[in-house]
Amino acid sequence: MTGKRIYVLNGHPAKTSLTKSMAETYASAARDAGHDVRLTHLHDLEFDPDYGFGGYVNKKPLEPALQQVTDDIAWSEHIVIATPVWWGGVPAKLKGLFDRAFLPGFAFDTRNTTRLGLPAPLLGGRTGRVLMLSDTPGWVFQLLYRNAMMVQLKGQILGFVGIKPLKITQFSGASHPKDGLVEKWLRKTARIGAAAG
Secondary structure (H helix, E strand, O other): OOOOEEEEEEOOOOOOOHHHHHHHHHHHHHHHOOOEEEEEEHHHOOOOOOOOOOOOOOOOOOOHHHHHHHHHHHHOOEEEEEEEOEOOEOOHHHHHHHHHHOOEOOOEEEEEEOOOOOEEEOOOOEEEEEEEEEOOOHHHHHHOOOOHHHHHHHHHHOOOOOEEEEEEEEEEOOOOOOOOHHHHHHHHHHHHHHOOO
């Protein structure tokens, strides 16, 4: 089996977190299975998360940390993002990374459009996985919130730029997990990582 080039992004802004443990577990299992893995921790990245402009005419130069992220994405065949759910979405710094790094000419092309009239995606040929940690149960996400965060990630961010198929694995009850649950989640994450899924 030929290993995949996998880019793992821990999207939690704190230096220690369960999200970080999940990202590291995935990366370690994938490496042990023969895949080529690059791992980035959001808390290590120094950049201004505010795009700061109303359009794309005057582009804000990427800081070295964001340039490395785009280089790693360009290198990858499979992208994995581990993120907590905060107020129904990703943490502000992770959203800022998307705002700053997923720009025209890299992530999408406003000069060419799809059949639906949307900008053409430029990151096609890559698959994705999101490891999503939340307190909200899955059925609440589905019934009350109509899976809004999943729709945003699949359709309006990662899928929009061509990262497909995108699979999302949700781990609920993350703030106060029951005994043995974290270990179960880490074993599941390791299996997913070993399979480069």
